[in-house]
Amino acid sequence: MRIGKQDNAFTAIATSDEHSITVRGHDLVGDLIGQIDFTEYFWLLVCGHRPTDAQKTMMNACLVAIAEHGLVPSVQAARMTLAAAPEAWQGAMAAGLLGMGTVVAGSSEIAGRFLAEVVAAGGDEAAAVRALEGVKAARKKVPGLGHPQHSSGDPRADKLLEIADKLGVSGPHVAALRHLGKHAPAIMSRPLPINVSGAIPAVILDAGWPLEALKAVPLLARAGGLAAHLYEESRRPIGFILSHNADLAIAYDGERAK
Template structure:
């Protein structure tokens, strides 16, 4: 498709006329409002059909697992933005979401793509998941790259959120090749990478969601939606008792300037 030209100008998500609003083929007012929970609606909006009970439960669990995790960088950015512009809730939410990249929160997408890559390599070579996982880990070790979905700076003994999500996935009958691949990587990584690398929540979420049928291309939507809820809580609290400037002040105290010193006018005038 050429830039600026759309040959297929269509959407299958929603439409409306003078009497009705249709979302994914359902009447918004008569079939959805008051008839469907938001987790189900999120699944319906993205995928186009309602989730099964198991799919709803695992998506709900993933959203709950990462909606809140304290004063992480995205929260600090949001709270300091609101402190500077109390009227700009939308700007503060955006500030918090814009920093969700490959290191914080958005790392679920990276882990999901890595799991899919290992599975694809196993299928292409006709080998078992274990062989593909070991080969992949050895390549990462040689190139000094991190293993997406493994390791945590705080939960070094094991991320309790990840453990709970995987347990729930097992009990719901969701766990499949992605969960298997993640567990295989976690099994062999301590020896190959030569350090403890427990499964983290950013690895567990894509594993269980992909096995549940969620599309790889929409993985980032899960942490984005979850953290928006957490940001709303922090911004409401920020509006009642602000700590944005306190955080800013402590950051200023914690950072030491090591650049060149400006010349002083008094020094320049000495001897005149």
């Protein structure tokens, strides 16, 4: 198959005609609008089937856990973009979402893929120890573990794992995460509690969410938080204050004009 060419061009997500709109096999007007909540619809759109009650509850918990995280770089980028272009909510929202990478929010995907590798290698304590030793040898950080503020334990992660246990969702990914959390402090020689970026992929993968769609979860969650910041920015702007404080905080150390 040539790059850019697809012999079987199909989509299983949605279609419409002059009389109806069909989404994942359901009539949008007759079956979904007013009868399904957004988290359930999100699961249906991505996975192609409605979630069970446990799956929906777990997804809800994950979305709530990370929707808002204060004035992190992605939020500052969004607010300063809106300050510079108050008519461009879409641009400001995009600025915030584009800033979600391996350090902020997108770290859940990195942790999820790491957990999947541990599970594929056996998922037991021995597999976790081997994975940790590999990370240490590569002089890398352990995905899903450690927090600069919550050194004794990330309360969001603890709550998500508690919910997963109560729902009966916890499975091989949660077990692997707990094995990593148990052995990491000794192997890495520092406190490394399970953080929310590790808990989210563990519980949601065990709930049945696809690995390839992991990043969609923090993206959707943070879109809600960004909407709040952009609305507040439009009413009580701080974007230029953030920009001015950056000028004050950063000293010039380049060459001087002669």
